[in-house]
Amino acid sequence: MIDGTLTGKRVLVTGGAGFIGSHLTRSLVDENDVRVLDSLTTGDRSNVPPAATLIEGDVREEETLSRAMTDVDVVFHEAALVSVDQSIDDPTASHEINVRATLSLLEAARDYDARVVLASSAAIYGSPDSVPIAEDEPKDPASPYGIEKHAVDQYARRYHDLYGLETVALRYFNVYGPGQVAGDYSGVISIFVEQALAGDPITVEGDGEQTRDFVAVDDVVRANHLAATTDSVGTAYNVGTGTAITIRELAEVIRDLTGTDSEIVHVDPRAGDVDHSRADISRANDHLGFEPTVTVRDGLERTIEWYRDRTEAFN
Numbered sequence: 001m002i003d004g005t006l007t008g009k010r011v012l013v014t015g016g017a018g019f020i021g022s023h024l025t026r027s028l029v030d031e032n033d034v035r036v037l038d039s040l041t042t043g044d045r046s047n048v049p050p051a052a053t054l055i056e057g058d059v060r061e062e063e064t065l066s067r068a069m070t071d072v073d074v075v076f077h078e079a080a081l082v083s084v085d086q087s088i089d090d091p092t093a094s095h096e097i098n099v100r101a102t103l104s105l106l107e108a109a110r111d112y113d114a115r116v117v118l119a120s121s122a123a124i125y126g127s128p129d130s131v132p133i134a135e136d137e138p139k140d141p142a143s144p145y146g147i148e149k150h151a152v153d154q155y156a157r158r159y160h161d162l163y164g165l166e167t168v169a170l171r172y173f174n175v176y177g178p179g180q181v182a183g184d185y186s187g188v189i190s191i192f193v194e195q196a197l198a199g200d201p202i203t204v205e206g207d208g209e210q211t212r213d214f215v216a217v218d219d220v221v222r223a224n225h226l227a228a229t230t231d232s233v234g235t236a237y238n239v240g241t242g243t244a245i246t247i248r249e250l251a252e253v254i255r256d257l258t259g260t261d262s263e264i265v266h267v268d269p270r271a272g273d274v275d276h277s278r279a280d281i282s283r284a285n286d287h288l289g290f291e292p293t294v295t296v297r298d299g300l301e302r303t304i305e306w307y308r309d310r311t312e313a314f315n
Contacts, residue, residue, distance in 0.1 A: 017043025160234030177217030206269030208248025240279025
């Protein structure tokens with residue numbers, strides 16, 4: 001059982017058919033009455049356990065949101081448009097999903113006095129002056145997506161200050177794990193693993209000396225349970241490991257663990273890419289009791305095993 005496990009509550013997970021949301025949903029269904037609100041645009045119906053009630057719909061639809069929120073005790077708000085590129089291409093649509101819908105959710109939460117645990121992002125910090133990054137570091141988001149996450153992060157905390165709503169914002173760093181399918185907007189780990197298992201070149205953008213704080217999805221789920229049960233509400237917490245690895249080293253570890261001889265090739269750097277990112281998790285440790293439990297190597301082994309099983313299932 002997860003430390004701080006939520007029990008005996010009526011719970012809503014928005015985006016509960018997606019990567020992080022589905023892991024969270026599965027961790028909740030044995031001890032709670034769980035609803036999932038998901039448009040299934042990027043999520044998959046098969047990710048929702050039978051014990052949860054799936055409400056298929058868009059979080060932007062007022063009537064659907066109202067139905068999903070009725071009499072809930074806790075909301076885990078994972079639904080979002082998480083693509084930086086899409087937020088740049090269509091900032092208006094991205095704002096509607098990430099900001100306006102979140103405001104509607106916070107208003108509905110006031111009606112039912114429901115706690116809201118909101119998925120924020122390290123993207124709100126932009127390119128930091130130094131690492132590790134503490135929660136009070138300057139915010140300089142480099143994309144509409146980062147701006148939107150900063151806005152909802154602020155809204156959640158102000159709703160606590162102004163209206164007494166119990167809110168917690170969790171600023172995720174680079175989340176990875178089983179179930180994260182490689183694609184245009186997935187994490188670099190899922191892309192590297194699929195490339196390695198296929199025997200294709202592993203493509204590293206730039207010189208590979210960029211560093212990232214990769215946090216396993218199981219630890220992110222633990223952080224959400226702790227946020228749902230803590231007395232330390234009305235604030236934001238970084239969710240990472242407090243350690244970092246270079247992208248080049250990451251590619252080498254994945255190549256080693258997959259047992260392939262894929263070549264690691266360097267391609268043009270991504271414009272505006274952050275050089276270094278690592279979370280200061282001391283606040284989450286002090287106030288939530290959060291400590292990461294999964295090392296990068298162990299997390300990668302679990303992720304690779306999932307990809308192998310998935311590949312065999314399709315063959």
